Amino acid sequence: MQNDLGGEPPRAERPEEPSRVDGGRRGALKVLVALGGAAYAGAIVLPAATMLAPSSEGGVGAARWMRVCRLAELSEGEPRRVVVVGDERDAYTVTKDQLLGSIWVTKKGESVTALSAVCPHLGCSIDLNGDKQSFSCPCHTSKFSLAGAAEAGPSPRGMDPLVVRVVDGHVEVDFKLFRQGIAERKEVG
Numbered sequence: 001m002q003n004d005l006g007g008e009p010p011r012a013e014r015p016e017e018p019s020r021v022d023g024g025r026r027g028a029l030k031v032l033v034a035l036g037g038a039a040y041a042g043a044i045v046l047p048a049a050t051m052l053a054p055s056s057e058g059g060v061g062a063a064r065w066m067r068v069c070r071l072a073e074l075s076e077g078e079p080r081r082v083v084v085v086g087d088e089r090d091a092y093t094v095t096k097d098q099l100l101g102s103i104w105v106t107k108k109g110e111s112v113t114a115l116s117a118v119c120p121h122l123g124c125s126i127d128l129n130g131d132k133q134s135f136s137c138p139c140h141t142s143k144f145s146l147a148g149a150a151e152a153g154p155s156p157r158g159m160d161p162l163v164v165r166v167v168d169g170h171v172e173v174d175f176k177l178f179r180q181g182i183a184e185r186k187e188v189g
């Protein structure tokens, strides 16, 4: 029989384990902190991404129709170099009436074709040869057919074709630039 004085020795007190409720609260707190951090990071990254993204107007993949000459100015079968003047855009500004590049336009019967004058090798300006039967690049002597096919030299591909339309007697070109030095035709702007 036990009495008040001689019972079992007092048990050492065990530190109280965190209850499931406390653990749940801490977990919820961690989630809230993580969510807050993510939201904060998003608040910083999103505006930066927006600034770096190409503008939908005139960006990669978007049509950029430029009026380059009158149809009546083209001689049958003879390529004519025309300059492309338009607005230059970056993430912050638009600069009006800038020289954007030049292209070769050719009329044959009812059809009008255009080739970028930018050499796909390293970007020099491609010339029409004296016989008007082929193109060549003065920088490293790449040579191209009248249709723009690569025939000789280091250019990794033919001249870059551009889409043409005729509107009210004016030739318009969907002006694009392409990456240089690679065989694949990849638009850059």
Ligand code: FES
Pocket (backbone or CB within 6 Å): 119, 120, 121, 122, 123, 124, 137, 138, 139, 140, 141, 142, 153, 154, 155
């Ligand atoms: S830049 Fe045209 S051949 Fe090199």
